[in-house]
Amino acid sequence: MCFEAGPIAHAFRESGRAEIKTRAEDEQAFVLHWLLTFALEHGAEWRKHAGDVLEAVIAEAKAAVAARKEALATGGARGES
Structure with missing residues (x-):
């Protein structure tokens, strides 16, 4: 379950x-709830x-992620211009 739910979370x-908290249990709970809502709403x-x-x-x-990397590379994360 961790290997399927983790990347989605x-x-x-x-x-x-x-x-979502980083604990595996929290990630799994979020993903299961998210997927169950689709099953209930859309069936098959x-x-x-x-x-x-x-x-x-x-x-x-x-x-x-790309934006954060760009900000770090250009010093934007530290408030520099």
Whole structure:
């Protein structure tokens, strides 16, 4: 479960869409709850809908990480111009 839930929780955390504690139990609880809402709302089509949202979350997470790296590289994280 950790190996499946961890990367999803990390993407949500990095994207800024969710504040999730870093404990494996908290990550698993978040992901299970998130996926169950899709199953309840969309039935057999849950995987497609969750996948669509997850693609956007991953893209946002990658952009956020890249922005932080850029800020660190240019000194922006320390308030320098």
